[in-house]
Amino acid sequence: DVLKDKLGVYLVTDERTDVANCLRVVHQALEGGATTIQLRRKHDDGRVLVEMGHAIREMTRAYHALYIVNDRVDIALLTDADGVHVGQSDIAYKDVRKLLGKDKIIGVSVSSLEEAKGAIHDRADYLGVGSVFPTSSKSDADLCGIRGLQEIANLARERQTKPTPIVAIGGITATNAPDVLQAGAHGLAVVSAIMQAQNPAEAARNFCNLLAK
Amino acid sequence: DVLKDKLGVYLVTDERTDVANCLRVVHQALEGGATTIQLRRKHDDGRVLVEMGHAIREMTRAYHALYIVNDRVDIALLTDADGVHVGQSDIAYKDVRKLLGKDKIIGVSVSSLEEAKGAIHDRADYLGVGSVFPTSSKSDADLCGIRGLQEIANLARERQTKPTPIVAIGGITATNAPDVLQAGAHGLAVVSAIMQAQNPAEAARNFCNLLAK
Ligand code: NI
Numbered sequence: 001d002v003l004k005d006k007l008g009v010y011l012v013t014d015e016r017t018d019v020a021n022c023l024r025v026v027h028q029a030l031e032g033g034a035t036t037i038q039l040r041r042k043h044d045d046g047r048v049l050v051e052m053g054h055a056i057r058e059m060t061r062a063y064h065a066l067y068i069v070n071d072r073v074d075i076a077l078l079t080d081a082d083g084v085h086v087g088q089s090d091i092a093y094k095d096v097r098k099l100l101g102k103d104k105i106i107g108v109s110v111s112s113l114e115e116a117k118g119a120i121h122d123r124a125d126y127l128g129v130g131s132v133f134p135t136s137s138k139s140d141a142d143l144c145g146i147r148g149l150q151e152i153a154n155l156a157r158e159r160q161t162k163p164t165p166i167v168a169i170g171g172i173t174a175t176n177a178p179d180v181l182q183a184g185a186h187g188l189a190v191v192s193a194i195m196q197a198q199n200p201a202e203a204a205r206n207f208c209n210l211l212a213k
Numbered sequence: 214d215v216l217k218d219k220l221g222v223y224l225v226t227d228e229r230t231d232v233a234n235c236l237r238v239v240h241q242a243l244e245g246g247a248t249t250i251q252l253r254r255k256h257d258d259g260r261v262l263v264e265m266g267h268a269i270r271e272m273t274r275a276y277h278a279l280y281i282v283n284d285r286v287d288i289a290l291l292t293d294a295d296g297v298h299v300g301q302s303d304i305a306y307k308d309v310r311k312l313l314g315k316d317k318i319i320g321v322s323v324s325s326l327e328e329a330k331g332a333i334h335d336r337a338d339y340l341g342v343g344s345v346f347p348t349s350s351k352s353d354a355d356l357c358g359i360r361g362l363q364e365i366a367n368l369a370r371e372r373q374t375k376p377t378p379i380v381a382i383g384g385i386t387a388t389n390a391p392d393v394l395q396a397g398a399h400g401l402a403v404v405s406a407i408m409q410a411q412n413p414a415e416a417a418r419n420f421c422n423l424l425a426k
Contacts, residue, residue, distance in 0.1 A: 045284075045300075045303055046302070046303040047301075047303060047305060048302070049304075050304055050305070071258075071259055072285075072287065073287035074285065074287040074290075074304065075304075077312055078304065078311065078312065086259070087258075088260075089258040089261070090258055090259040091259035091260060091263055091287065091288075091291065092263070095263060098291065099290055
């Protein structure tokens with residue numbers, strides 16, 4: 001399954017760094033083997049997002065990686081993204097599908113079995129499952145833990161001949177990644193573990209190696 | 214000119230009130246004669262914006278008013294808005310046009326002659342000019358004053374056989390509205406003067422009467 005593999009090392013951009021620095025780290029992560037880049041910057045205006053989107057589109061194309069936009073379907077359309085990722089309070093899956101057409105990838109964040117059932121029923125292309133571990137950026141309500149991840153992964157397998165790929169997110173590091181993969185994740189979504197790494201390329205390479213095992 | 218008239222009493226939604234209350238005030242403003250409703254809520258997530266957009270679309274249709282979405286082209290597309298309003302740091306006019314097609318209305322915020330020249334050159338359907346008066350929500354950098362409004366209105370008239378309609382915004386009240394219209398504005402964009410009024414319908418009616426003079 002090509003999509004499942006492409007979701008392996010899934011970098012979500014940081015909001016803390018400036019634009020130029022953010023793009024530099026994205027480039028290094030791709031150099032290290034990141035397979036998907038999600039543009040997620042909730043506090044940037046549209047014009048900056050379009051500019052970043054174009055830059056990430058060029059880089060991901062050169063590295064045969066996926067480029068996904070968080071929430072803003074308009075930015076995804078303008079910058080020729082491969083898809084959109086939405087949370088439970090963002091535009092609903094069906095509405096995103098209307099705007100993007102049938103061929104683009106739509107990922108949906110879920111943190112409970114019920115949300116996972118809904119997203120699978122909608123035929124989301126992949127599930128973003130988390131938070132697996134507590135993180136500073138997410139409230140306790142969204143915590144699903146390794147146990148929750150496992151239950152959702154089982155659900156995705158049981159119900160379907162072709163299981164919906166699962167990308168785990170939330171506090172994932174090279175240390176805990178083996179447990180996350182063991183629990184059924186196909187992809188590892190990370191922010192800080194790459195964006196804040198001394199050497200982002202090396203950090204991405206580490207995750208690639210863990211996936212290859 | 215139908216568009217110019219439709220922009221007369223231009224209500225921009227408040228961010229301070231809750232969704233139900235916001236929609237109730239919009240309804241009252243339409244009852245009082247508001248001619249355009251702009252959905253502008255920077256801190257709401259996509260799903261809430263879609264819900265509000267559908268509600269405003271229904272109400273504005275019933276009252277033959279325009280429904281414009283601030284910044285989010287995706288929300289405008291999903292809720293069948295009449296157009297989109299963008300600021301200088303939002304998605305650029307040309308990009309908005311690509312997504313919306315040629316028939317929808319696109320308004321552009323300008324606060325200087327130079328920005329106005331750019332927007333007129335782009336063929337924006339109308340200009341949002343301001344802030345005319347200081348407001349709590351805008352920095353000093355964006356203040357153009359009555360003088361700036363007048364210069365921009367003159368520019369729009371001089372350069373074109375069919376002047377670009379001008380909607381003034383920023384601190385406009387029933388008291389200062391006559392000066393704003395005298396300076397060349399075709400429309401009065403207001404937030405607090407209607408959203409925070411004891412009687413929003415009456416407040417809207419007052420502005421209608423000032424425009425009719
Ligand atoms: Ni914010």
